[in-house]
Amino acid sequence: MxxxxxxxxxxxxxxxxxxxxxxxxxxxxxxxxxxxxxxxxxxxxxxxxxxxxxxxxxxxxxxxxxxxxxxxxxxxxxxxxxxxxxxxxxxxxxxxxxxxxxNRDSRGITKKASEKLSAAGLTHTNWGPEIEFFVFDAINVYPSPYAATHSYGGSGYSIESKESPWAKGNISTAIDIKEGYYPSQPKDTLETFRKDICDDLYEYFGIRIEAEHHEVATSGQCEINLAYDEMTAMADNVIAVKNVVKVKAKRRGKVATFMPKPIYGDNASAMHVHQSLWKGDENAMFDSADSVAEMSQIGRYYIGGILDHSQALCAISNPTTNSYKRLVPGFEAPINVCWGMGNRSAAIRVPMYCRNQQRSKRMEYRVPDPTANIYLLEAALLLAGLDGIRKKTDPGSPVVENVYRMTNEKKREYNIGSLPSTLKGALDALASDSGFLEDVFTKDFLDKYSELKRKEYSAFAQTPTAWEVSMYADA
Incomplete structure (x- = not known):
């Protein structure tokens, strides 16, 4: 006061x-x-x-x-x-x-999940998300999803961006499909905007930023990496980041979206989540005696638990119908249930920039996208990992090959599974594998969450799209 x-x-x-x-x-x-x-x-x-x-x-x-x-x-x-x-x-x-x-307070679910750490001999966890998003000059949706049946002349959408290859008069700023990684000015038209965001996040919210940059997609795909923090504090920070991005974009006459896949044929937005486990000042994931990954046994079990529950986790980590337009081959998105060292084709990557670095030893879960409720996502990942520790779930050996180029036969040999291809598939997986969550999330919460998400999928499944009309109208 x-x-x-x-x-x-x-x-x-x-x-x-x-x-x-x-x-x-x-x-x-x-x-x-x-x-x-x-x-x-x-x-x-x-x-x-x-x-x-x-x-x-x-x-x-x-x-x-x-x-x-x-x-x-x-x-x-x-x-x-x-x-x-x-x-x-x-x-x-x-x-x-x-x-x-x-019991349906997301922030409360995060707190309840963190209280499970002591049973595994852990004191806290650190989290570091990489938040990707698009900033467009405009998104035009016309006129509604019901337009085709109400004589409005059809429905669809268009995206305006000075960086897009389809914009007029942008010879100095055009970025082609999949060519937006780390461009300099003048092609990167949003560098100052991202710096303004980072300044406000630090000055007003105390949120420390590791890096900001343009991402791979055209038309203003951005990424902001947050310095690690503990569980609830990080979730609070992510909510602030997303809101600041939207507010500052709106004030500048632009529109920011965390929708994963707004542009056909280009890369989508992810929210890779870095995690580490701690016993006081000791990183419980680090083991210098492991000559392969410098990953402790408890860290391997934690990875095993997340991989074991990865299909069910998708209902929380990738919670929209649009999320599954990202989880497809060919766009740097993980679709393979395995782990690897420095391997971005796997669902879990153990960064290996430097060896013998206890404080930076961590795992990165590459599946989530920024439409996920960060409180639920952190809680679900933690509970899946703790379930792996409790059951001593072996994640297998780290995969060193490019999994995108593996044949199906080779994937079977390595016991590499796949993530769901639709929101319905993810919800079905959650329905059959929710026991590891129920003590914290409660069955009541999971039932209501799944009920609303199934309604969302049903509406999507029943709505004809412009692509379908073009494809099948002459059938």
Whole structure:
């Protein structure tokens, strides 16, 4: 409360996410907030108005602000030039006692998952996501998915970008399909934009950035790498990053999207997640005696658990119908269930830039995309890995070959499986392999999450596309 007064904050934004990770907020003038609100919470949430939360006859819920998440928001968050601050909230039912934490609160699921570490003799985990996204000048959708049956002249979409090979008058900025990796100015038209984002993330949110750059695809594909942090703090950071990107793009008359595959024939956006396990100051994944990967036995079991549950994990790591337009051969996306050292054709890569580096020993899960709810993703990956440690799941030997070029016979010989090719396939896999999640996620949460995602897939499956009309209209 003293900080609010000292910083002359006029409005407070209270942030939380729904079960799919979409950011929600409610604002209050600072004079309306009391110290009691940090203990007793805010009686301000009609949970029946948020998909997947509560029914209308049992909808009252409490937002409890976490004071450690207090941050001043960048000026671009308010055209009225007010001074605003953000607090992330935990969700409760009835009271703010620990036993009343709402079981569909994503942030609460992350916290519950982290409490499982002690049983494996671990103290904490570190996480470092690589967040990819597109920034376009415009996305035009016309006029609706129902257009073809309502005499609107058809439906479709178009993307505008000064970097695209189809834009007019862009001879100095055109980037061809799959040729966008690390270009310099003037082809990289978004370098200043990314630097502005990184500056705000550090200055206002305290989020440390490892690197920013243009990614492989044309038309403004970007990547921002976050310096590692612990589990809940990192999830909070990812939510902030995605929102800052969208807000700053909107203020500049552009549109940012974390949709994985907006451009046919080009690379898609991923969210590779680096993870390490710790016992105090000791990296539990590192073992200098392992001459192959310098990976400890507990690290190998952790990898084995994630690979073992990888198909079910896709329902959380790749949660949209568009996600599976990324998980196809030929676009640097992982579709093979295996691990390797420095091998980007595998689902799990153990970076091998330098040897004998205990602090940097980690694994990178390359499957997720940025539509994933980061709280659920971290929790699910941790629980899968801990299940591997508990069961001593052997991941097999690391694959050194380019898995994309392997024959099916060779994959069978190496016991390399495949990830689901549709959202429905991922949901079916989760339905048959959810036991490792249920103690933390609860069956109630998983049932509701799957129910809503199946409705999403059903709507997608029933909607004719422009490609289908073009392909089959003369059948």
């Amino acid at each position: 003293e900080r609010i007064r000292k910083e002359e904050v006029t409005f407070l934004d209270f942030w939380f996410v729904d079960i799919f990770g979409e950011l929600r907020r409610m604002g209050m003038p600072s004079y309306a907030v009391s110290e009691e609100n940090f203990h007793d919470g805010l009686e301000k949430l009609d949970a029946s108005s948020i998909a997947g939360f509560k029914s209308v006859n049992n909808s009252d819920m409490i937002l409890k602000p976490d004071p450690t998440t207090f941050r001043i928001l960048p000026p671009e968050y308010d055209n009225g030039r007010r001074r605003n601050a953000r607090l992330i909230c935990d969700l409760y039912e009835g009271s703010t006692s620990e036993g009343s934490r709402y």
